Amino acid sequence: MDLAIVPFDSFPKDQQMLYQEWFNYADSDGDGRFTGSDATKFFAMSNLSRQDLRQVWAIADTKRQGYLDFQEFVIAMQLMSAAQSGEPITHDLISSDFPPSPSPSISSKWFASKSSQKIPASAVTSIIDGLKKLYIQKLRPLEAIYRFNDFVSPLLTNSDFDAKPMVLLLGAHIGPEPTTDRFVVVMAGPDERSIPGNTIAVHADMPFSGLSSFGSAFLSKFECSQMPHPLLEEITFVDSPGVLSGEKQRTQRAYDFTGVTSWFAAKCDLILLLFDPHKLDVSDEFKRVISSLRGHDDKIRVVLNKAHQVDTQQLMRIYGALMWSLGKVLNTPEVMRVYIGSFNDKPIDYADNGPLGGELFEKEQDDLLLDLKDIPRKACDRKINEFVKRARAAKIHAYIISHLKKQMPSIMGKTKAQEKLIANLEGEFAKVQREFHLPPGDFPNVEEFREKLRGYNIDKFERLRPKLIDAVDDMLGYDIPNLLKTFRNPYG
Structure with a gap:
């Protein structure tokens, strides 16, 4: 049975008030987060076994964030009420005929005691x-000193950490018009409205300030569409303009399209490459875009849409041709996951594809929807993964910058020395790799780094500061593992 959370608004008013009262009572520091520390004190009064409480937490902490928000707290309370009535604690309990009313035996003793200890305001x-x-x-100190924000990625803000998971849609432009060159972010909002790009880029509550670096030419082709929808409360979608193909590639974009795509790819949790069975050729621009996604291979999924328009035999040939084309561009030994079907909200007659085609399309659509539904649950893990990747990239960047600085003469011949270093950048990368025992796959693209390096005076770069490197090493080796340990399931 699918996990279908009952909307809190559907509860009777007295039940809503009771759950809210419990949550306010149990939330020790009043920040709207019911932590593992809160749980060990509050849930203990349920008299359930540690094994039962471990299962309750595992189901309720749907996003694996290490705390429960109010909705998740309500789920936990529902599960415990059912467990006290003798029901086994499973996801199946959270269904359309759930929850049972809170047990009277709980409400009479739930507030029997409460620790007066408060968590400091500065606590995590x-x-x-x-x-x-x-x-x-x-x-951040390491990034700022070695200009990581200029070469690789803008400095992070609070909104980058708090942002909902995002899905990026990329595909070839099929229509007859020259181009529809516009990025559209679709996200939750109180009402339906459109926000222009320049406004989004300076909005403190949105994670798009880094796009300002692409200039007004891009921001004029960027907008946000807000609307109230339950799905958008969990996921934000980024719809990109169609990638140009054929003669359209001669149209020059007024901004760095590949750079913008790469920026979104780093921020997104899932990247969907969309293909049409009648347009499988991978254009030069599409190749550049796909190449810019390297390093994010685990996020990429391929969607072969409109598959009902061809018969089964044609579909097999098209699938083979698509995999062959992608294999040349992606250059990875792993086979990319491809979803085959016709993904829209209109009923489709699969008669021409035979019974196998119809059954296949339905299963593929279900698999894609499961992949999308799984995004919010994995969002916290993804943020940790991206944070660690960023930290390692920042370390390597610091090593490169300080190494180049070290090769510069102290007095004469600085211009020629810089030209020589830039020309032999691949060799300099190899020296850094050997000196610090770094994996070659973690180094930036040589050509892209060389192009950016031309705009700087290497002599003005900072020398290596071991204390900054040590701080990042401590963060990766001790702080992050301890953080994850602190917010794991409080019942083991």
Whole structure:
């Protein structure tokens, strides 16, 4: 049975008030986060076994953030009520005929005692809060001194950590018009409205300030569409303009399209490459875009849409041709996951594809939807993964910058020395790799780094500061593992 959370608004008013009262009581520091520490004190009064409470927490902490928000707290309370009535604790309990009313035996003794100990205002109450603190204290100083924000990625803000998971849609432009060159972010809002790009880029509550670096030419082709929808409360979608193909490639874009795509790819949790069975050729621009996704291979999924328009035999040939084309561009030994079907909200007659085609399309659509539904649950893990990747990239960047600085003469011949270093950048990368025993796959693209390096005076770069490197090493080796340990399931 699927996990279908009952909307809190559907509960009777007295039940809503009771759950809210419990949550306010149990939330020790009043920040709207019911932590593992809160749980060990509050849930103990349920008299359930540790094994039962471990299962309750595992189901209720749907996003693996290490704390429960109010909705998740309500789920936990529902599960415990059912467990006290003798029901086994499973996801199946959370269904359309759930929850049972809170047990009277609970409400009479639930507030029997409460610790007066308060968590300091500066304390970390979630994994994301911990990452914010570590970034400000240990990683951001390294990034700022070695200009990581100029070469690789803008400095992070609170909104980058707090942002909902995002899905990026990329595909070839099929229509007859020259181009529809516009990025559209679709996200939750109180009403339906459109926000222009320049406004989004300076909005403190949105994680798009880094796009300002692409200039007004891009921001004029960027907008946000807000609307109230339950799905958008969990996921934000980024719809990109169609990638140009054929003669359209001669149209020059007024901004760095590949750079913008790469920026979104780093921020997104899932990247969907969309293909049409009648347009499988991978254009030069699409190749550049796909190449810019390297390093994010685990996020990429391929969607072969409109598959009902061809018969089964044609579909097999098209699938083979698509995999062959992608294999040349992606250049990875792993086979990319491809979803085959016709993904829209209109009923489709699969008669021409035979019974196998119809059954296949339905299963593929279900698999894709499961992949999308799984995104919010994995969002916290993804943020941790991206944070660690960023920290390692920042370390390597610091090594490169300080190494180049070290090769510069102290007095004469600085211009020629810089030209020589830039020309032999691949060799300099190899020296850094050998000196610090770094994996070659973690180094930036040589050509892209060389192009950016031309705009700087290497002599003005900073020398290596071991204390900054040590701080990041401590963060990766001790602080982050301890953070994850702190916010794991409080019942083991």
